[in-house]
Amino acid sequence: MERLLTLSLRYRFFTFVALLLVTASGLWSLNHLTIDAVPDLTPVQVQILTRSPALGPIEVEQFITFPIETALSGIPGLQEVRSVSRYGLSAVTAIFEEHLDLYFVRQLVNERLTLATERIPAAYGRPMMGPLSTGLGEVYQFTLRGSGHSPMFLRTLLEWDIGRRLRAVPGVVEVNIWGGETKQFQVVVDPGKLLAFNLTLKAVFDALSQNNALAGGGYIEHEREQYLIKGEAMATTIPELGQIVVSHGPGGVPIFVRDVGEVKEGAALRIGAATRMGEGETVIGMVQMLAGANAQQVVERVKERVQEIQATLPPGVVIEPYYDRTLFVSKVINTVRNNLLEGGLLV
Structure with a gap:
């Protein structure tokens, strides 16, 4: 000494000079230090999700979950494979050794998914890896409210506009x-009209998919010029769908989709909903880190981007956050600071 x-x-x-270097290094580390409220104990894992709305739990296990588990067996560093087979959903979680890099194991899993995809019928869905996040990745949650707007409009707005901008x-x-x-x-489709035109439901399906x-x-x-040829048959409105030809009647008269049923705007079948403070249905967005x-x-x-998005939303539509990880972290830091000060005074 x-x-x-x-x-x-x-x-x-x-x-x-050495003192200045150590001080500067400490300040830089303080500004770039990853601070969170609780330690993330999530193991090195990769989740594989497959959506198949037409299958029940037994069929999901047999045709989707089992082929994926079989394809994952033998991956270097694999410790455990867990799976859940529910109605319309297969979730397989592969857990690896702690010292392995998460990006590396995702690459290994992605290579094995190619083999699993070949064994799963295309009509039953395609397995996809879950987001590159952890159990504590839900850092910001909000509701989307809009007076006079339907839940369908709010979800469409969140899915096609707000969500895409937040992912960036x-x-x-x-x-x-x-x-x-x-x-x-x-x-x-009206069954009576199908019988009247001597058509089947499959004919309507084929006409909609092919046209x-x-x-x-x-x-x-x-x-000396090239003119590109393309067929634009993508229907974007209800009248365009109704004008798709299903078949031809006597004398070559076309039979349209609108002739055998009603074309309308509707909602997909769902198995749940979200409410807020008992005030009715709402739409929730959850940002994963x-x-x-x-x-x-x-x-x-994210909060800066939310302010930018809010300025462009339709009148009456408001983004209201109800969970902010930074507030939680600030409270934890204040609690630790107060405990240290009180402990120092007592000692």
Whole structure:
């Protein structure tokens, strides 16, 4: 210790420079330190989700979950595989050794998913890896309220506008949506009209699937120029869907979709809803943070983007946050600071 003090006093300039470097390094580390309210104990894991609305739990287990589990077996570093098979949903979780990199294991799982996809019928859905997040990744949650607007309108707005803009924020990997109604164009077929035209329900399905698409036809050369050929048959309105030809009657008279049923705007079948303070149905958005990101910085960016989005929303539509991780972190830090001060005074 005496030798250290002697050297410090002898080389004062170098001692002062070293002190400045250590102080600057400490300040930089303080500003870039990842601070959260609670430690994230989520293991190194990858979740694989497959949606199949037409299958029950037994069929989901047999045709989706089991092939995925079989394909994952033997991956280096794999410790455990868990799965849940529910109506219309398969969730498989692969847990790996702690020392492995999360991006590396996701690459390994993605390679095995190619094999699993070949064993699952295309009509039953396609397995996809879950977002690159953890159990504590839900850092910001809000409701979307709009006086005079339907739950379908609010969900559509959140899904196609607000959600996409929030996903572009650095550190955000996903925006989950709860509540509301998913907008659909529906064709309600009249069985009596089908019999009158001697048609089947399959004929209507085939007509809608084959005539509601885009197709390319190459190009035509004319006077040293190329003219692209494309078929634009994507229906975007109810009248366009109604004008799709199902078949032809006597004399070549076309039979349209509108002739065999009603084309209307409706909502997809759902199994749940979201409410707020007992005031009725609402739509909820939940922002998920990238694994390993700084929660405080990510939430600050999200709040800035929310302010930008709010200025462009239709009149009466309001984004109201009800969970903010930064507020939780601030309260925890204040509690720790007060406890240290009180403990220091008592000692």
